[in-house]
Amino acid sequence: MALLEIKDLHARVGERGILNGIDLTVNAGEVHAIMGPNGSGKSTLAQVLAGRELYQVTAGEVLYNGKDLLEMAPEERAQEGIFLAFQYPVEIPGVSNMYFLKAAVNAVRKQRGLAELDAMDFLNLVQEKMKLMEMDQTLLNRPVNTGFSGGEKKRNEIFQMAVLEPRLAILDETDSGLDIDALRTVAGGVNALRGPERAMIVVTHYQRLLNYIVPDYVHVLSQGRIVKSGGKELALQLEESGYAGLGIEDVEEAVGRI
Amino acid sequence: MTVVAEQTGRWLDQFTQQPAAEPWLKELRDSAFQRFLELGFPATHEEEWRFTNVAPIARTQFANEHLNWETARGSLPTTFFNGKYVAAALPEGVSLGTPEDLKAHLGKYASYHNHPFIALNTAFLRDVAVLRIDRGAVVDEPVRFLYGAAETHPPVAAHPRILVLAGAHSQCTLVETYAAQGKYFTNAVTEIVAGEGAVVDHYRVQSESTEAYHIGILQAMAGRNANFTSHSISLGGLLVRNDANVALSEGTEATLNGLYIANGQQHVDNHTQIDHAKPHGTSHELYKGILDGHATAVFNGRIIVRKDAQKTDSKQTNKNLLLSDDAVINTKPELQILADDVRCTHGATIGQLDAEALFYLQSRGIGKGEARDLLTYAFAQDIVDRVKIPALKDYLEKVLFEKFHEHVG
Known part of the structure; x- marks a missing residue:
């Protein structure tokens, strides 16, 4: 049985249709890259899978481990092993990173029938993962993402993923805004988590990230549909000829058009 | 009569x-x-x-x-x-x-x-x-x-x-x-x-x-x-x-911290007045309100800077979190500034729980009720942090935690 099966998924925000029939099957152990120009629906797909209520699913179904994913609340999905690394991690003043992560770990453990971790066990767990992400331990005592640099926020996302050990990780533009060193660290953290039990969906606009996180499959999204699928060479082809080479219009931000 | x-x-x-x-x-x-x-x-x-x-x-x-x-x-x-x-x-x-x-x-x-x-x-x-x-x-x-x-x-x-x-x-x-x-x-x-x-x-x-x-x-x-x-x-x-x-x-420093939490039919009115009469005074004011149910609240912050009170530095902030559609806050700064070499700032906000923050917490496995509690509590956190008596701080943390726990049910 596939870990994730998306069938003819349609979603919209307000009156605007964004996903117009997505079909995708992801098996345990696989890494799938989803690429596409701005506005193609990549982030929407990531958010819909995590359960963001902003988006209305109008048709189709999603099976996760054979269960109806769309019926589940966001926290249930997380407890079942889905993790979304946010494109824009949210700042939460007043809640320490430590408290937040401990609450998350224990919510997931509770669902899996495991005992809650006490402060000491928790600290041992996170220290190891912080080392992996080259993160300063003072980040634990700071409020969640508050005043973090862009790079710190992205590292914090992958750090959370490392601690929560999901079965299906969805990385939404985790590379955006990272310098090459931060990108290597983030990719290293992601690669360390690759394994036969775990699947990943890597959403990105650029091929650059895929030099470091090498996907098994690449899908190109345009106007809410997957228009082309292939192996990792498809990403390289995109790098060569751009989305235009596939006949897809990619409207870049005016400042980026150089 | x-x-x-x-x-x-x-x-x-x-x-x-x-x-x-x-x-x-x-x-x-x-x-x-x-x-x-x-x-x-x-x-x-x-x-x-x-x-x-x-x-x-x-x-x-x-x-x-x-x-x-x-x-x-x-x-x-x-x-x-x-x-x-x-x-x-x-x-x-x-x-x-x-x-x-x-x-x-x-x-x-x-x-x-x-x-x-x-x-x-x-x-x-x-x-x-x-x-x-x-x-x-x-x-x-x-x-x-x-x-x-x-x-x-x-x-x-x-x-x-x-x-x-x-x-x-x-x-x-x-x-x-x-x-x-x-x-x-x-x-x-x-x-x-x-x-x-x-x-x-x-x-x-x-x-x-x-x-x-x-x-x-x-x-x-x-x-x-x-x-x-x-x-x-x-x-x-x-x-x-x-x-x-x-x-x-002259040279006085005054700090006014406030936290008001109301639910049901409660009405809570906070009127404050900071009167700078002499030069070089500093005042900081931060009042935060959390309102649920049909609760109503008032914040009225008056700051007077008298003619002699040059070099006054005054900052006022009032923030409100409305947890229900029926809760009401009336907030009003009232600045009376008669001196000309002063710095006075004020600001007021009224908002609801941040839907993105809520989703972020849920996406990590934290239940919606607990996530709401956590964000509500976090809103009050900086006022609680200003309490310098450890026993009172502990008491407040406990009371606030219980308070936000009960309404989510």
Whole structure:
């Protein structure tokens, strides 16, 4: 049985249709890259899978481990092993990173029938993962993402993923805004988590990230549909000829058009 | 007889039946009661009371008896019971004030001329907690004032009064706590004088019953280079009005922190006034409100910078979190700036729980209810963090946690 099966998924925000029939099957152990120009629906797909209520699913179904994913609340999905690394991690003043992560770990453990971790066990767990992400331990005592640099926020996302050990990780533009060193660290953290039990969906606009996180499959999204699928060479082809080479219009931000 | 006269007239019997007092006190009471009769209970067409209708207080016939005596319990050295002051052991460096202190200071700061509830309190002055902090004394242990009331029919009205005279360069912490059961009316007035260079931290933790009426007035006079802080935590009460006023002198630093949490039919009104009378004063004010159910709240922050108060630096912030569609907040800054070389900033926000933050927490496995609690608690966190008494901080964390837990259910 596939870990994730998306069938003819349609979603919209307000009156605007964004996903117009997505079909995708992801098996345990696989890494799938989803690429596409701005506005193609990549982030929407990531958010819909995590359960963001902003988006209305109008048709189709999603099976996760054979269960109806769309019926589940966001926290249930997380407890079942889905993790979304946010494109824009949210700042939460007043809640320490430590408290937040401990609450998350224990919510997931509770669902899996495991005992809650006490402060000491928790600290041992996170220290190891912080080392992996080259993160300063003072980040634990700071409020969640508050005043973090862009790079710190992205590292914090992958750090959370490392601690929560999901079965299906969805990385939404985790590379955006990272310098090459931060990108290597983030990719290293992601690669360390690759394994036969775990699947990943890597959403990105650029091929650059895929030099470091090498996907098994690449899908190109345009106007809410997957228009082309292939192996990792498809990403390289995109790098060569751009989305235009596939006949897809990619409207870049005016400042980026150089 | 007009309606107002009927309402104030209810208090006449009680007033005339008070035990006799020394001439100076009798004179003060008489004059305050006279003023109360003239002012009457405030009406909502008066700007100061625009959003707070005190008709339920005005309409109720209260008893004014000191029904029970109770000595201080546990580690609470100073207790009011139905407005009756019970003195017990005081920390070193703190002494009971003398009758001369009373005569010289009582009513000199909290003026009854324009405030009917101060007038009413002053008219019923009987047992005043007068404390003197010795010059230069550093009092580590907080001086606590506990207000309680017995549940009675008719409900009791209590008019507790505190006067604290903190000597020059002294340092002290004062904690007023209000908590009781049932229906009653607390009408408390506190006057604090912080002498030159004194450091005074004042806490008011209002956890009255949700049937209670509470009027709490704080009037502080902070001397040259003094540092005065007020923490106003308002959790209970059906109809609540807190006035926290501070007058600054040259080089004075004043901090006003406030947290008000209301649910159901609760109404809580916070009026603050920071009066910069002399140059080089600094004031910081942060009030935060969390409102749920049909609760209503008012924040009115007046800052006066008088002509002489050059180089004043003043910052006011009021933030509100509305957890239900029916909760209402009226927030208003009121700046009166007469000096020209000053820095004054103010800001107010009203918002709901951040949907993105909520989703972020949920996406990590934290249930929606717990996520809401966590964000609500986080909103109040910075005010709780400013509480410097560890036991009080722990208590507040516990109370807030329970509070936000129950409404999510």
